[in-house]
């Protein structure tokens with residue numbers, strides 16, 4: 504490997520393989536989720552992931568390169584951890600929290616990968632590729648943000664908190680833990696507001 508262009512193509516193949524792995528994992532994650540919001544988020548991201556694959560194929564065609572050739576060990580490792588969440592025998596809310604944790608690691612990994620290839624595309628004057636990669640990058644960021652929002656409810660339920668939502672399960676924790684958990688939830692909310 505002795506040019507940035509070769510490295511760019513190698514990195515694109517890596518992320519193409521990563522997306523392919525994720526395509527197989529997302530339906531299992533949706534099936535394992537109990538929260539309907541989380542199921543919908545996983546199903547929507549499955550549709551988006553198909554588009555991400557299409558965009559990468561468009562880029563390979565314009566570069567006159569083959570998409571196959573790399574296997575993404577990073578995604579394989581993340582999905583192996585995700586499989587633990589899918590197969591976990593635990594309370595529904597805790598399992599949902601675990602699935603979100605695994606999915607956000609995947610999103611952050613993809614955000615890193617797309618940020619890199621997008622920068623390389625710009626440097627190499629591959630403007631069409633840079634634009635397509637940026638679109639995907641933004642969708643990965645939006646998905647990550649959505650998962651953060653869903654986790655606020657799911658994690659509160661997993662903690663056994665009463666929430667403003669009347670459909671919530673009743674409190675399972677003793678009242679002595681309430682003020683501490685409320686303040687940690689508030690700080691999680693304000694942290695997510697700061698991000699927006």
Ligand SMILES: [Fe+2]
Pocket residue numbers: 522551552555613639643
């Ligand atoms: Fe993606």
